[in-house]
Amino acid sequence: MNSRAITLFIVALVLGIGAAMFANSWIQEKMQPVAADGGNSAPVVIAGLEIQFGQTIEKEHIRIVQLPKNSIPSTAFGEISEVEGKIANTNIFKGEMIVSKRIVDAGEGSTLAALITPKMRAVTVRVNDVIGVAGFLLPGNRVDVLSSKTVNKKARIETLLEDVKVLAVDQTASTEKDKPIVVRAVTLELEPSQAEKLIKATSEGFVQLALRNPIDDSKIVVEKPAPAKKIIAMRPVRKSTSRNITIIRGTQVEISKVRR
Numbered sequence: 001m002n003s004r005a006i007t008l009f010i011v012a013l014v015l016g017i018g019a020a021m022f023a024n025s026w027i028q029e030k031m032q033p034v035a036a037d038g039g040n041s042a043p044v045v046i047a048g049l050e051i052q053f054g055q056t057i058e059k060e061h062i063r064i065v066q067l068p069k070n071s072i073p074s075t076a077f078g079e080i081s082e083v084e085g086k087i088a089n090t091n092i093f094k095g096e097m098i099v100s101k102r103i104v105d106a107g108e109g110s111t112l113a114a115l116i117t118p119k120m121r122a123v124t125v126r127v128n129d130v131i132g133v134a135g136f137l138l139p140g141n142r143v144d145v146l147s148s149k150t151v152n153k154k155a156r157i158e159t160l161l162e163d164v165k166v167l168a169v170d171q172t173a174s175t176e177k178d179k180p181i182v183v184r185a186v187t188l189e190l191e192p193s194q195a196e197k198l199i200k201a202t203s204e205g206f207v208q209l210a211l212r213n214p215i216d217d218s219k220i221v222v223e224k225p226a227p228a229k230k231i232i233a234m235r236p237v238r239k240s241t242s243r244n245i246t247i248i249r250g251t252q253v254e255i256s257k258v259r260r
Contacts, residue, residue, distance in 0.1 A: 041066040041068055041069060044066075044072055044076050044097055045097075046065055046095060047061060047093065047095065049061050049094055051092040054088065054115060055087070055088050056106065057084060057087070057088060062084070062098065064079075073097075077098060085106055086103040087104050087115065088102060112168055115167055120191060121189070121191070122188070122189060123198055123199070127184065141165075143188070144210040144212060145164060145201075145209060145210075146207065147204075148207070149205030160201055162219060164190060166187070166188060169185075
């Protein structure tokens with residue numbers, strides 16, 4: 001073996017050892033934060049991209065990060081496979097931790113069916129540009145439902161339902177836009193008893209939707225008019241008066257009192 005080959009061998013050996021040492025140092029540096037916390041961190045699934053309401057979660061939407069165990073809620077997920085294929089039932093922003101109440105199982109049927117809360121129902125009402133709040137309704141909004149009907153030739157308006165969730169507008173359960181969209185139908189999430197009230201109200205008159213602020217969960221208090229007081233007519237009390245009457249029978253005189 002000539003001197004040139006020996007030199008090349010030695011240089012390659014030194015470079016190999018240097019690369020191995022650099023790789024080992026890099027791995028130790030990356031592992032240091034985990035080792036430093038004494039194993040007090042755990043993997044958590046977060047949104048790597050913004051996930052829209054009604055969107056199916058795919059692998060490219062999420063990623064794993066290490067967080068302190070005491071900051072991780074019990075409803076969080078630690079593996080991508082636990083979240084992949086689920087459906088977001090609300091908007092999930094980039095970097096936000098994904099928890100169980102923000103997603104639902106896809107199941108069978110349409111995406112909308114998977115978004116309905118258990119024991120609730122989806123009911124669609126026909127709207128126009130006025131009833132539909134001039135097109136400002138979007139999936140995920142909260143509304144009040146007002147009913148209007150004529151009783152004895154007088155209009156009667158009342159708040160029928162409060163703080164109702166909008167599942168879809170027309171045939172859209174997810175939208176990335178926040179601009180007005182004129183729609184012909186709005187699908188609401190209701191309890192079965194609420195669904196009955198809504199259908200009855202639409203058959204007796206018409207309904208109007210009132211858009212709520214998303215953080216407003218107050219209830220409407222309707223003041224009932226005070227009951228009318230009954231007026232009892234009192235008869236005037238007449239004072240009794242008396243008169244003396246003298247009665248003469250032969251030689252006898254008798255005086256008696258007569259009341260009137």
